[in-house]
Amino acid sequence: DAKTTQPNSMESNEEEPVHLPCNHSTISGTDYIHWYRQLPSQGPEYVIHGLTSNVNNRMASLAIAEDRKSSTLILHRATLRDAAVYYCILKSGYSTLTFGKGTMLLVSP
Amino acid sequence: EAGVAQSPRYKIIEKRQSVAFWCNPISGHATLYWYQQILGQGPKLLIQFQNNGVVDDSQLPKDRFSAERLKGVDSTLKIQPAKLEDSAVYLCASSPWATDTQYFGPGTRLTVL
Secondary structure (H helix, E strand, O other): OOOOEOOOEEEEEOOOOEEEEEEOOOOOOOEEEEEEEEOOOOOOEEEEEEOOOOEEOOOOEEEEOOOOOEEEEEEOOOOHHHOEEEEEEEEEOOOOOOOOOOEEEEEEO | OOOOEEEOOEEEEOOOOOEEEEEEOOOOOOEEEEEEEOOOOOOEEEEEEEOOEEEEOOOOOOOOEEEEOHHHOOEEEEEOOOOHHHOEEEEEEEEOOOOOOOEEOOOEEEEEO
């Protein structure tokens, strides 16, 4: 499985934008980049995914580098509720999700 | 739309005892997954069902873990006998046929003493 590298933790202030990086230098042409997050004491929840172009939804934006070797999850205005572990996962076809340790995002009021 | 339901939410047992977890996926979801999440780590897939057939159980410790999905709806995961290292959160997830997005339940936290 292609692997991803994420910082162990990041900090942000409430109402500020947050940029969560993910490196995936061995990504293949068929790998989609998926992001899930896990709030405390809950199961993971889907955030966003993309292949080549930048993607936006109501939760976040996903910026994908032109060479696809890195991507950034953007939370436009962090809230206390966004404090969670964020997982960047590469997934191809019907392969399963392989979670790493993710990035723990701490949000201060 | 109701989410993925799991029970119990918490379970404490002694080593060598047996335990079972139950999962009811989102209605209409063909694919069901069981994950194990040890403290400080990401979830690890144990088994994947497509309807009531097993698609992937390569990481399921089959000497002590078993799972079934009768009638292609709800599922049970059993551990017999439990070991100390089985202490973890057991997560169930489901997804519609041929889609990438998985929907997770709240998990069952198992403590083995």
